[in-house]
Every structure is written in C-alpha cells, then in structure tokens.
Amino acid sequence: MTTRVAIIxxxxxxxxxxxxxxxxxxxxxxxxxxxxxxxxxQKVPGLAPDVIIMDIHLPDGxxxxxxxxxxxxxxxxxIVMYTIYExxxxxxxxxxxxxxxxxxxxxxxxxxLRAIREVRRGEVPMSGEVARKVIQSFRAPAPARxxxxxxxxxxxxxxxxxxxxxxxxxxxxxxxxxxxxxxxTTVHSHLKHIYGKLHVRSRTEAVIKYLG
Numbered sequence: 035m036t037t038r039v040a041i042i043x044x045x046x047x048x049x050x051x052x053x054x055x056x057x058x059x060x061x062x063x064x065x066x067x068x069x070x071x072x073x074x075x076q077k078v079p080g081l082a083p084d085v086i087i088m089d090i091h092l093p094d095g096x097x098x099x100x101x102x103x104x105x106x107x108x109x110x111x112x113i114v115m116y117t118i119y120e121x122x123x124x125x126x127x128x129x130x131x132x133x134x135x136x137x138x139x140x141x142x143x144x145x146x147l148r149a150i151r152e153v154r155r156g157e158v159p160m161s162g163e164v165a166r167k168v169i170q171s172f173r174a175p176a177p178a179r180x181x182x183x184x185x186x187x188x189x190x191x192x193x194x195x196x197x198x199x200x201x202x203x204x205x206x207x208x209x210x211x212x213x214x215x216x217x218x219t220t221v222h223s224h225l226k227h228i229y230g231k232l233h234v235r236s237r238t239e240a241v242i243k244y245l246g
Contacts, residue, residue, distance in 0.1 A: 037154050040083040041067045042074045042100065043116065044093050048139070052087065055143050062150055071095040079107045085150050088133075090117040090124065098124075098131045105132030112153040116146070129241065135159040157206045158237045188231040197224045202241045 039062055043049045049067045056064045065081045068074035071092045078086065086104060090097040101113050114135035115128045125136050135153045137146060137160065149159035190198065193214075200210045207225070211218045225237070234240045 035061070037062045037085060037150060038065045038081070038083045039063065039085045039087060039150060040065055040074075040078045040081060042071070042078070042086060042088040042092070042097065043067070044069050044089060044091070052146070055146075059147065062147065069093075071097070071100045074100060075103060078104060082108060083111055084154055086111055086113045087116045087146070087150075088113055090115060090119055090128070098127050101128065101133050102131040114149050114153055114159065134237075152206060155206075156237065158201060158241065160203075190228065190231060194224050194228050194231070197221065198228055198240060201237050 039056060041049055041052050041064060043052065046069065049069065053064045053067055056062050065083050066077055068077060071094050074088075086101075086108075088097045088101055088104075092100065097115065097117070101115065104111065105113060112134045113132055114137055115133045116137050116139060117124070118139050120138055128136055135149050135158060137149050152159040196214060197210055200213060205213065207218060207221045211221045214221075228240055229235060232240050232243050234243055
C-alpha cells in the first residue's frame with residue numbers, strides 16, 4: 035500500500051529535493067507541496083494524506099500551530115516535524131501540537147524514509163540528536179515531579195517504565211524487543227497496559243503525559 039505524503043516547507047529547493055526523493059520509492063508518493071501555512075490549510079485537508087512532513091518556521095505562521103490545526107482536521111494523519119531546531123522546548127511543543135515524529139534536516143535522506151514508514155506503523159520516529167534531548171529531559175530531576183507516574187494514574191511497573199523510556203528515545207517495538215531481550219508480543223502487551231494506565235491512545239500521547 036502506498037503511503038501518501040504532503041510536504042509543507044517554505045524552502046523551494048528543499049521542497050523539490052524531498053518530492054524528487056520520494057518519487058524514487060515504490061511505497062511512498064508525494065501528493066502535494068506547500069510553501070506556506072495558508073496554502074497548506076487550504077490544500078492538505080482535502081487530500082487527506084497519510085503523513086505530513088512539516089517545517090516549524092513558515093513565512094506566514096508557525097508550523098507548530100499548523101500541526102495542531104491540521105491534526106484537528108485530519109486526526110488519522112501522522113505529522114513529522116522536519117526542522118533545524120533541536121532544543122527540548124521545541125520538541126515537546128511539537129509533540130503536544132500533535133506531531134508523531136521529529137526529524138532534523140541534517141538527517142540523511144534514508145532516515146526520512148524510515149521516519150515516514152515508522153510513523154505510518156504507529157511508531158515515534160526521531161533523529162538521534164532529538165532522541166537524546168528527549169531522554170535527557172526524561173532523566174532530568176525536577177523538584178515538583180518524581181519519577182513515579184502522576185497520582186491520577188495507576189503506577190507503572192519497572193518494566194513498563196523501561197518500555198516507555200525507550201519509546202521516548204524513539205525506538206520501535208522491534209527495537210525495544212531486542213534491547214530488553216523480550217518477545218515482540220510481550221512489548222505489545224506492555225504498551226497496552228501503559229496506554230490503559232496513563233489513559234492515552236498512542237505512543238506519542240504516552241510519552242508526552244509521562245514526561246510532561
């Protein structure tokens with residue numbers, strides 16, 4: 035099945051490069067490119083792409099605001115932020131806005147393809163630098179917060195915390211299975227329990243709630 039992708043990027047050269055690169059694949063197609071937020075809000079909802087690749091800095095508004103608005107219009111569409119910004123604040127703002135992945139423009143083209151395929155499968159793709167930022171925030175001590183789950187949710191087991199931490203690093207279910215040396219079915223079982231305890235429906239929501 036072909037994954038339909040929309041690109042929202044103000045740089046014409048990058049837009050063209052991404053479109054041409056995706057055209058070389060058999061399982062991914064580019065349905066449109068938009069150079070600004072207004073055009074994206076007009077064109078993208080009607081096309082209902084499977085994945086949106088979105089820059090944060092657009093000439094007529096923030097890609098973070100755009101991600102939030104498009105996610106409301108297209109709840110089933112997955113959004114991957116594609117940007118030069120790698121500070122933790124931008125990363126978490128993007129995730130809270132509805133993005134399911136965060137990729138740096140310095141990443142090699144093959145990583146973008148991997149991110150598109152992973153986010154379509156429900157994974158949370160991130161550049162290595164971004165994953166490190168996320169996990170550093172996860173480990174950072176905070177006076178008003180403990181490492182335990184919030185009071186309003188059922189506490190996670192040690193293994194569930196390990197799985198959730200690896201989710202925050204951007205690992206896929208298969209990679210978590212290998213890292214923890216447990217079966218893939220067991221990983222899925224842990225994810226189901228994590229979602230139930232945190233009262234969330236996706237990996238991204240689980241990471242945001244636990245790290246927030």
